[in-house]
Amino acid sequence: MTRQVQRVRMSQWVDPAAVYAALAEGEPRAVWLDAGPHATAGLSYVSIPTKKSLHENVDEGDVTIFERLRSAVEHDSTVDTSAVREDGFALGWVGWLGYELAAHTTGVPTAQARTPDALFVYVDWALEFDHELHTLDLLVLGDDDALQSRLTAVEEVLSTADTPEVDVAVTAQAAAVSWRHNPQDYQSLVQRCLDAITAGDAYQLCLTNEVKVAGTFDPLEVYLRLREANPSHHGGLIVVDDIALLSSSPEVFLSVDSDGHLTTKPIKGTRRRGDNIALDTALAEELLASEKERAENLMIVDLMRNDVGRVAQLGTVQVDSLLEVETYEHVHQLVSTVSADLAHGLTAVDALEACFPAGSMTGAPKISAMTILHGLEQGPRGIYSGAFGYLGIDGAANLAMVIRSIVLTPEGASIGTGGGITSGSEPQAELEETWVKVAPLLRALGVSPSEYS
Numbered sequence: 026m027t028r029q030v031q032r033v034r035m036s037q038w039v040d041p042a043a044v045y046a047a048l049a050e051g052e053p054r055a056v057w058l059d060a061g062p063h064a065t066a067g068l069s070y071v072s073i074p075t076k077k078s079l080h081e082n083v084d085e086g087d088v089t090i091f092e093r094l095r096s097a098v099e100h101d102s103t104v105d106t107s108a109v110r111e112d113g114f115a116l117g118w119v120g121w122l123g124y125e126l127a128a129h130t131t132g133v134p135t136a137q138a139r140t141p142d143a144l145f146v147y148v149d150w151a152l153e154f155d156h157e158l159h160t161l162d163l164l165v166l167g168d169d170d171a172l173q174s175r176l177t178a179v180e181e182v183l184s185t186a187d188t189p190e191v192d193v194a195v196t197a198q199a200a201a202v203s204w205r206h207n208p209q210d211y212q213s214l215v216q217r218c219l220d221a222i223t224a225g226d227a228y229q230l231c232l233t234n235e236v237k238v239a240g241t242f243d244p245l246e247v248y249l250r251l252r253e254a255n256p257s258h259h260g261g262l263i264v265v266d267d268i269a270l271l272s273s274s275p276e277v278f279l280s281v282d283s284d285g286h287l288t289t290k291p292i293k294g295t296r297r298r299g300d301n302i303a304l305d306t307a308l309a310e311e312l313l314a315s316e317k318e319r320a321e322n323l324m325i326v327d328l329m330r331n332d333v334g335r336v337a338q339l340g341t342v343q344v345d346s347l348l349e350v351e352t353y354e355h356v357h358q359l360v361s362t363v364s365a366d367l368a369h370g371l372t373a374v375d376a377l378e379a380c381f382p383a384g385s386m387t388g389a390p391k392i393s394a395m396t397i398l399h400g401l402e403q404g405p406r407g408i409y410s411g412a413f414g415y416l417g418i419d420g421a422a423n424l425a426m427v428i429r430s431i432v433l434t435p436e437g438a439s440i441g442t443g444g445g446i447t448s449g450s451e452p453q454a455e456l457e458e459t460w461v462k463v464a465p466l467l468r469a470l471g472v473s474p475s476e477y478s
Contacts, residue, residue: 029105030116030418031172035161035180040188041069041154046245047186048073049264054146056119058415059260062252064156070114070415071154077147078265079118081126082138088129090143091378094118094416097147098374101418104166111282113153115417116166119263120145121270121427122413124406127382133395136405140268140432145416150175166418191249201239201437202472205404211459212452214401221397222448229324230388230398233406233443234459238470240437244269247431247438247469255354255465259425261413270408272430273465275353276360278383278412279376283419285367287333287376288345291325291385292426293445294318294359297461298352309350309357317449318359319348324447326361328384328391335379337365355465373422377412383426386410388445408432409441431466440466 041059049055054074060067079097081090097118109115123142125135149166163179165172206214211234218230248262248271255273263270277290296312299305312318326344334342345362352358367376388394409432414424432439442463444455 027105028101028103028166030108031165031167031169032108033163033172033176035152035163035183038159038161039183039186041071042249043186043188044152044183045071045262046189047182049245053264053266055262055264056146056148056151057262058114058119059252059262060154060156061256061258061260063256064258066157067258068110068113069154069156070151072148072151074119074146074148078145079120080141080144083125083128083135083142084137088126090122090126091374094145095372095374098372098416098418098420102420104418106283106419109164109417109419114151114415114423115283115419115421116148116151116164117418118145118416119148120265120413121263121408121411122377122381123408123411124382124386126411127395130378130381131392131395133392134399136399138405138407139436140407140434144265144268146265152179189245189249191253202467203237205235205402208456211456215446215450215452215455217401218397218446219448219450222446227394227397228389228447229321230394230446231386231443232398232446232455233402233410233441235404235406235409236440236442236463236467238438238467238472242433242438242470244271244433247271247433251431251466251469254469255429257353257429261425263413267435269433270413270427270430271433272413272425272427274425274428274430275351275358276385276426276428278414278424278426279373279380279422280424281367281373281376281420281422283417283421285371285420286364287337287367288362288364289329289333289380289383290360290362291322291329291383292358292360293322293325293385295444295458295462296357298355298357309352312357312359313348313350317447320449321445321447322348322359322361324389325384325445326363328389329363329380332380332384333363333365333376336367336371336376338368341366356461372420373416377422377424381412382410383412385445386426386428406441407439409439410443429462429466431469438470
């Protein structure tokens with residue numbers, strides 16, 4: 026009998042936050058791929074994954090995660106996915122690739138991470154939310170009996186689902202907040218990046234910092250505050266046992282459709298939002314006109330064209346858009362889009378392996394930049410600056426950059442922040458950019474600006 030993904034339309038729309046809260050209660054694993062609060066376009070997915078998982082730590086020996094992902098996707102390649110939307114998730118694997126996996130993909134030295142360097146869980150059913158049409162569908166991998174069983178369970182949950190309230194008044198203790206590099210040290214590291222650039226060792230270096238907040242946090246409560254404060258079209262909440270990834274990422278790392286068309290949208294260049302329309306417009310125009318920011322973005326576009334070219338059909342790599350300003354709740358960003366068609370016989374997993382980690386989080390040239398940064402940053406990035414999303418059983422994939430993200434573990438919360446350093450960078454301005462990026466994430470944890478800037 027042919028295995029298939031089946032689809033059924035639910036009778037009414039229910040808010041994704043309410044559905045996740047109802048489904049995830051008491052569950053050790055849960056997944057929410059989120060198009061954002063008040064979204065009017067895009068798709069969201071909520072599910073409780075199976076017990077099947079793939080995980081890997083670089084320090085434990087040979088890295089086989091890409092081979093295992095290829096094998097896992099190939100195992101499902103005969104599934105009938107005709108009921109799946111061309112722009113949607115066909116069910117399959119959801120998870121992340123941590124930055125330290127770069128030790129495998131590039132051969133550069135990396136620090137030992139505190140979280141798995143790769144972790145994917147298997148999703149054999151999901152609720153699909155279409156924010157434009159305002160419809161809710163159930164997807165199930167299995168026969169009619171499996172569909173009916175899941176439908177009955179989901180209908181019971183939906184009938185009692187209530188949208189959880191967002192508590193914005195939470196506060197944390199100032200003493201619980203600690204940075205890997207204090208402001209003076211971070212500015213010194215920026216200067217060392219500038220020295221390396223002057224010496225010709227790199228053109229751009231994506232220097233990062235990490236802030237930790239000790240305490241115990243509820244993943245859903247923090248994520249609801251985060252998505253309200255910093256809405257994004259590629260948000261996500263992935264909980265796997267005692268680790269939770271909460272992301273309000275604005276950046277698409279790699280999107281590959283089932284026909285093998287690949288897209289990447291590197292972000293480089295940031296300005297804060299203005300307090301009034303005139304200032305806000307002026308800051309966006311300043312970003313677009315900045316030689317420093319334009320050069321920073323163009324370097325990464327060139328790097329990504331090279332990475333994509335390693336797996337693309339000859340002559341198909343192109344820049345679809347260059348240096349466009351995208352505006353978010355707290356920042357303006359400079360974004361470009363690169364696309365290509367995968368070479369015959371190659372898959373989304375091959376593209377991930379060829380392009381990881383993304384150039385927007387390393388600098389250029391990639392190998393030299395990463396080697397320099399390893400010596401400067403003095404610690405692991407972990408999941409931050411890696412990628413998260415899905416690998417569908419139809420061969421499609423959609424992964425976002427792990428930026429504007431919080432990682433929760435039993436030890437507390439950690440957040441990465443950083444920026445691209447070029448010859449035109451100024452240490453104080455680079456420091457302040459990290460504060461602008463990290464502010465809404467820390468507020469979601471109850472940390473006020475006076476406690477970190």
